[in-house]
Amino acid sequence: MLRLENVHAYYGLSHILHGVSLEVGDREIVSLLGRNGAGKTTTLLAIMGFLEPGPGTITYRDRRIGGLAPYRISRMGVGFVPQERGIFGNLTVEENLTVAARRGSNGAWTLKRIYELFPRLRERAAFRGSKLSGGEQQMLSIARALLLNPDLIILDEPSEGLAPLIVQEILDILLNVRAEGVAVLIVEQNLRAALRIADRHYVLSKGKVCFSGTSEQLNADETILKQHLGV
């Protein structure tokens, strides 16, 4: 579904990604791991079109998307949940959800279904976005991305700064989302969370992929765990 081949990216003159290759298949949950500064967020920004593309190719559903404007990539069916969540504080929860909602390829996600999946958001529907707790904001951000009816959802550290119970809830939701046929690419610092939900993992170090494999393979690789994930 999504494929990166030898992708390079730069912030001004600094070379951040040194040829990243990875792939996300249909209905797959893939995690992107690594220490701070390894290039995880940069990889996501490159996919979403927020960075000038360097050498390398990014294809989504067999179409090259490198160099397209972010809104075009979004409209092709990619939902993005950034680290800063980006809740609109002056809009209500429901307005946040509906502001960008679209039918996508099959229109499976509706406001009603979102409220079933996130009962907490229904309770808060008339609250301003700025009045939500961190966990609720994260749920709202994910729910809003789902209402774009994406075929692939990309999340940047959704568990960051949240209580373990909330993290649990969010992971369950992502498993639920995959069961509905949406592919997931998730950047995580929390190795346990990643191991729990993802089918395959990529570990980034200094802008390169230094490991790719299944959860068993990752669990068995002491060097990677020690050197790049600090376990």
Added chain:
Amino acid sequence: MGEFVFFLLALAWPFLAGSYGTGLITEALIFAIAAMSLDLLMGYSGLVSFGHAAFFGVGAYALALSGMKLGLNPWLGILVAVMTSALAALIIGYFCVRVSGVAFIMLTLAFAQLLYSAAVKWRGITGGSDGIGGFDRPQIAGLSLNDPIYMYFACLLGFVLSLWLLRRIINSQFGHALVGLRENETRMRALGFSTDRLKLCAFVLSGAFAGFAGALYAIYNSFISPDALSFAQSGMFLLMVVLGGVGSLLGPAIGAAIFLLMKQFVSSHTEHWLAIVGIIFVCCVMFFRSGVYGFLKQWLERGART
């Protein structure tokens, strides 16, 4: 509730106040429409335009010229004015939305100055700095807007209509998207919005309402000069919005009324009225951050709680 009382007062106003008071509020209603149109851009979309007089002036000239040169019925002239302003906003906005921040402010200012100098220099069409005067006011079924009371009610109707339409826009999905644009443009792009296009839509809508106000202004005065396009006029619109309360729609309308009343009152005492208005403005910005409207609202809410 408050708005209903306000509306009743507005209906009764021409019969309570003399012709002077009626004229004053007529003008306030016209400027209120212009201030609200700027608020759509400034308060909701986060785009500070320093050239809003351009669309106000284009609307006013379009009305005057469509009557004088084309012999168009002035009612139709209003429609032509709105469309001409929207077209001007489309062309100017096409360039302006590509930049943001200070560059946006300067570019809107530059385009407005361009139109201003065109109005001054192009004497054959615009009459230069003498302006254009003495064109027909619209009439319907024998009721002519030459009568100040009918003029007042026409402007009141225009104001209520504009307020209603602008509110519908702001409460729609499009309006929410504008708020999203102001709060986090990057996020809006990730959600699949072409933010340039979104900004341009806001710019054109805003320009259309300003053009409507300009047309009413031309009818009210039966005269139009390049002053309506001037830098000072753009500044006054900004003052009205900030004075009343950015992003509240009714606030800028109130701001427009306060500004005009202040101008009338102070200028009858001293010719240095702008200095006094300036001082009042500085105090307002320092002490009422959310404008007069925000202050009143807070005050009423506090009163309701205790």
